[in-house]
Amino acid sequence: MERTTAIGDVLEAVVTLSRGLAGPRSTPFGDLVLTRTQWDILFLLAHDAEPMTPGRLARTLKVTPGAITQAMDQLRTHALVEQFSSDSDGRARVWRLTASASAQVAAFEAATIDRTAPWFDALSDGELTQLAALLKRVDAA
Numbered sequence: 001m002e003r004t005t006a007i008g009d010v011l012e013a014v015v016t017l018s019r020g021l022a023g024p025r026s027t028p029f030g031d032l033v034l035t036r037t038q039w040d041i042l043f044l045l046a047h048d049a050e051p052m053t054p055g056r057l058a059r060t061l062k063v064t065p066g067a068i069t070q071a072m073d074q075l076r077t078h079a080l081v082e083q084f085s086s087d088s089d090g091r092a093r094v095w096r097l098t099a100s101a102s103a104q105v106a107a108f109e110a111a112t113i114d115r116t117a118p119w120f121d122a123l124s125d126g127e128l129t130q131l132a133a134l135l136k137r138v139d140a141a
Contacts, residue, residue, distance in 0.1 A: 017119070020116070020119070021112070021116065027108070028101075028104035028105050028107065028108035029078070029080070029101075029104060032078060034075075035071065037061060037063060037067060037068075037071045038071045038074065038075055040061050041057060041061070041068070041071055041072070041075065041081075041095075042075070042080065042081075042097065042101070042105060043105075044057065044060060044061070045081065045095060045096055045097045046097055046102065046105045046106070046109070050094075051084070051086070051094035051095055051096040052094060052095055052096075053086070053092055053093065053094050053095075054068045054069065054072065054093070054095070057095070072095060079098055079100065079101070080097065080098060080101040081095050081096065081097060081098060081101065082095070082096060082097075082098050083095050084096075
């Protein structure tokens with residue numbers, strides 16, 4: 001198979017999976033409508049072991065610091081995130097999910113995993129681990 005055809009096949013599969021993930025319009029926050037950037041921020045904060053600086057969020061999401069500031073202001077208004085001084089550098093400001101938002105995101109993700117688990121039944125545990133690793137390598141490039 002030609003490389004460009006294989007890349008097209010991967011992109012088609014990713015889009016199909018994305019559509020399936022976005023299918024049910026339920027959210028962990030009821031009727032609250034969030035932008036894609038706000039969802040991405042919540043996901044990053046939920047999965048990063050350390051609170052994140054606005055600059056790191058902007059670099060990771062490939063958006064401007066101003067976009068992060070605007071998104072975080074709205075998330076804070078809804079009590080989903082909180083800002084505080086970094087333990088390692090008191091001058092730095094970092095963000096984390098509020099306890100309530102963290103619990104809601106964890107429950108939503110668990111339900112999403114339960115809902116989508118059958119999609120991966122054709123893969124062995126090793127293949128599933130390999131797929132995750134390969135996608136992370138593509139994302140890191």
